Amino acid sequence: MLVFIIRRLNLFFFTMLLLTLLTFSLSFLFPGDPLVNLSGQINATPQQLEQLKLAYKSDQGIMQQYFAYLSHLAEGDLGLSMASQTQITSEIINLLPATIELSLIALMLAMFVGIPLGFIAAVNHRKTADNIILSVAMLGYSVPVFWLGLVAILVFSIQLGWFPSAGQLSLVYEIEHVTGIQFIDILLSDSVYKWQAFRDASAHIVLPACVVATAPATIFIRLARSSMLAVLETHYIKAARAKGLTFRQIIFRHAVRNSLLQIIRHIGLQFANLVTIAMITEVIFSWPGIGRWLIESIYQRDYTGIQSGLLVLSTFIFIVHIVTDFIYAALNPLAREHNHGTS
Amino acid sequence: MNLLDIRNLSIELVSGNKPILAVDRVSLCMKEGEVRGLVGESGSGKSLLAQAIVGVLDDKWQVDADRFHWRGTDLLRLSLEERKAIISKDVAMIFQEPMACLDPTTTIGEQLEEAVDSRQLSGYFWQKRQQRKAAAIKLLHKVGIKHHEFCIRSYPHQLTEALCQRVMIAIALATRPVLLIADEPTAAMESSNQGQIFRLLASLNQLKNMSILLISHDLENVTHWTNTITVMYSGQFVEAGTTEQIFNHPFHPYTRALVDSSPKANMLLPAKSRLMTLPGSIPILQHLPIGCRLGPRCPRAQQACVQAPKVKNHHGHQVSCHYSLKDTY
Ligand SMILES: Nc1ncnc2c1ncn2[C@@H]1O[C@H](COP(=O)(O)OP(=O)(O)OP(=O)(O)O)[C@@H](O)[C@H]1O
Ligand code: SF4
Ligand SMILES: [Mg+2]
Numbered sequence: 001m002l003v004f005i006i007r008r009l010n011l012f013f014f015t016m017l018l019l020t021l022l023t024f025s026l027s028f029l030f031p032g033d034p035l036v037n038l039s040g041q042i043n044a045t046p047q048q049l050e051q052l053k054l055a056y057k058s059d060q061g062i063m064q065q066y067f068a069y070l071s072h073l074a075e076g077d078l079g080l081s082m083a084s085q086t087q088i089t090s091e092i093i094n095l096l097p098a099t100i101e102l103s104l105i106a107l108m109l110a111m112f113v114g115i116p117l118g119f120i121a122a123v124n125h126r127k128t129a130d131n132i133i134l135s136v137a138m139l140g141y142s143v144p145v146f147w148l149g150l151v152a153i154l155v156f157s158i159q160l161g162w163f164p165s166a167g168q169l170s171l172v173y174e175i176e177h178v179t180g181i182q183f184i185d186i187l188l189s190d191s192v193y194k195w196q197a198f199r200d201a202s203a204h205i206v207l208p209a210c211v212v213a214t215a216p217a218t219i220f221i222r223l224a225r226s227s228m229l230a231v232l233e234t235h236y237i238k239a240a241r242a243k244g245l246t247f248r249q250i251i252f253r254h255a256v257r258n259s260l261l262q263i264i265r266h267i268g269l270q271f272a273n274l275v276t277i278a279m280i281t282e283v284i285f286s287w288p289g290i291g292r293w294l295i296e297s298i299y300q301r302d303y304t305g306i307q308s309g310l311l312v313l314s315t316f317i318f319i320v321h322i323v324t325d326f327i328y329a330a331l332n333p334l335a336r337e338h339n340h341g342t343s
Numbered sequence: 344m345n346l347l348d349i350r351n352l353s354i355e356l357v358s359g360n361k362p363i364l365a366v367d368r369v370s371l372c373m374k375e376g377e378v379r380g381l382v383g384e385s386g387s388g389k390s391l392l393a394q395a396i397v398g399v400l401d402d403k404w405q406v407d408a409d410r411f412h413w414r415g416t417d418l419l420r421l422s423l424e425e426r427k428a429i430i431s432k433d434v435a436m437i438f439q440e441p442m443a444c445l446d447p448t449t450t451i452g453e454q455l456e457e458a459v460d461s462r463q464l465s466g467y468f469w470q471k472r473q474q475r476k477a478a479a480i481k482l483l484h485k486v487g488i489k490h491h492e493f494c495i496r497s498y499p500h501q502l503t504e505a506l507c508q509r510v511m512i513a514i515a516l517a518t519r520p521v522l523l524i525a526d527e528p529t530a531a532m533e534s535s536n537q538g539q540i541f542r543l544l545a546s547l548n549q550l551k552n553m554s555i556l557l558i559s560h561d562l563e564n565v566t567h568w569t570n571t572i573t574v575m576y577s578g579q580f581v582e583a584g585t586t587e588q589i590f591n592h593p594f595h596p597y598t599r600a601l602v603d604s605s606p607k608a609n610m611l612l613p614a615k616s617r618l619m620t621l622p623g624s625i626p627i628l629q630h631l632p633i634g635c636r637l638g639p640r641c642p643r644a645q646q647a648c649v650q651a652p653k654v655k656n657h658h659g660h661q662v663s664c665h666y667s668l669k670d671t672y
Binding site: 163233234235236238240241242243244245249253254257258261331332333334 | 397399401431432435436438440441443444445446447448449457458460496500501511514517519
């Protein structure tokens with residue numbers, strides 16, 4: 001297990017190194033003065049520029065500049081946003097939780113819907129249920145997310161009026177910003193309208209979460225189906241049948257656990273995909289998250305914003321990736337490298 | 344009354360464009376308390392036959408038989424569920440690769456406990472858990488595993504192959520079977536471990552009067568432990584009889600070659616001389632010869648052999664060959 005942790009930390013370290021190298025080099029690749037791109041101070045006076053030069057060591061070698069950039073990152077200083085001239089760090093602290101909330105809820109939704117459906121399809125291999133589920137998965141996978149989002153708004157919020165079409169919470173509720181995760185903040189707050197706020201927040205997240213979850217759910221359907229089919233072919237399932245276990249017992253005691261393990265390995269990969277979808281969905285549903293902010297930064301040529309947004313989102317995706325790796329290792333006895341000898 | 348009576352069982356692979364007859368009309372008969380060896384080269388369909396008896400072959404295999412009696416009941420007349428219920432109650436099987444037959448994510452203890460038949464337990468459900476555990480430990484002791492605590496906590500990959508095989512035997516014994524099918528129980532094992540496993544099986548046979556179908560690709564290896572032997576080649580029935588009949592007076596050219604190729608039967612041969620073997624190798628499923636499948640390799644083959652031979656019975660010694668060696672003795 002220790003080796004495993006060290007290996008993952010190592011991976012984390014090098015990925016972060018590459019990532020910061022990339023964002024650092026972006027400031028040179030973007031048009032304009034690298035120093036301004038890094039710090040985001042477009043209206044700096046000559047004295048401020050001198051100070052910045054000192055802080056980012058831009059008169060020294062490239063390595064020193066990089067390390068200066070790293071130390072700024074380490075202090076949590078991402079520079080100013082070129083568009084709004086506010087601290088990017090504070091903007092991100094405000095926006096990132098909304099994205100985390102949306103993407104994690106969408107991930108849960110995709111898994112809770114996709115995996116059981118995939119299992120059902122595998123158990124009914126080549127029967128009607130299997131074909132229906134596979135066709136639905138194919139359809140869900142090929143629908144573009146922006147179209148799906150707009151149709152969802154059109155049908156469910158404009159025509160049926162079931163769910164709100166934009167935002168995270170009605171403006172009438174005043175919830176104190178504690179963790180940034182809306183649901184946790186609502187539960188923590190002592191407002192008398194707590195439960196109304198909770199219901200309102202739930203209503204707001206339904207549509208965007210469903211839209212984000214659609215494509216990943218179809219991928220989970222196919223992953224779950226193929227891994228369950230593979231597990232059902234194995235010798236230990238055959239042996240379990242010879243043991244006299246019923247089909248239900250075999251599925252629930254042996255097949256589900258083994259195929260879930262295979263699926264968990266893929267969650268990290270799927271999550272990157274899901275966050276990309278979430279960024280587009282945030283724009284459609286005016287979700288106050290970092291994805292929408294990043295896309296706006298691109299429109300406004302806010303280079304500092306683009307760099308920082310990229311860095312933060314990639315780090316988030318990568319952390320989720322590593323967490324799923326740990327979950328996989330914790331659940332899979334084969335990955336836990338501690339044989340108590342063999343005798 | 345015979346314990347198991349199978350007549351002309353065929354297994355067809357139907358997944359391809361043309362069905363392939365992997366096992367061609369094989370008969371197998373077992374008496375109570377008998378240890379029967381099922382011998383044949385690798386790829387002769389022994390495992391398929393065993394899995395067909397237990398009923399765990401998947402959809403791509405189609406099994407037919409003229410007769411399939413279990414302790415006098417005609418299983419072919421019963422529905423699939425009834426057949427499965429009878430077979431899983433009375434017949435247990437040890438598969439060829441013990442390691443692959445244990446669920447890698449479940450502890451040995453759990454896998455043992457779930458195999459314990461709930462009919463053996465009494466009392467309320469909260470007592471049953473304890474009883475199951477006790478039964479599992481007892482089973483481990485029965486197969487000669489003494490440090491059960493360690494074994495119960497372990498996952499399959501933490502145990503050696505030989506230990507896994509013992510666990511598989513323990514799992515097979517959990518339902519107190521009347522017939523145990525052991526598919527190459529000692530493959531990939533050192534000879535000292537092999538002896539232990541065989542002795543364990545022999546003692547189960549003697550103490551519990553449990554019948555055993557012992558599958559092996561090595562005739563010499565099993566002769567010491569069996570009462571009767573059935574020989575198969577490339578999915579066809581070759582010869583069946585008592586161990587003495589098969590080993591001392593084989594009627595079939597294939598059995599003859601098997602016996603001649605074993606060092607024990609050739610004690611008189613001068614040292615370092617060649618053992619007799621058949622030329623060529625067993626045909627693959629996609630290219631099976633018509634008629635007697637031994638034809639291309641058989642030293643006695645003649646024109647009649649393009650027709651599959653019928654089984655002839657000489658005082659309980661059955662042989663399927665047009666030109667059997669019976670008259671040469
Ligand atoms: N799942 C499968 N798909 C296709 N062919 C198979 C499959 N399993 C077995 N066969 C084929 O069926 C034939 C008989 O296989 P079987 O496993 O019964 O042989 P065996 O006598 O048990 O040999 P061994 O001593 O190697 O275990 C072989 O030719 C093998 O290639
Ligand atoms: S039937 Fe013919 S080919 Fe087959 S074993 Fe007998 S002699 Fe050989
Ligand atoms: Mg085999």
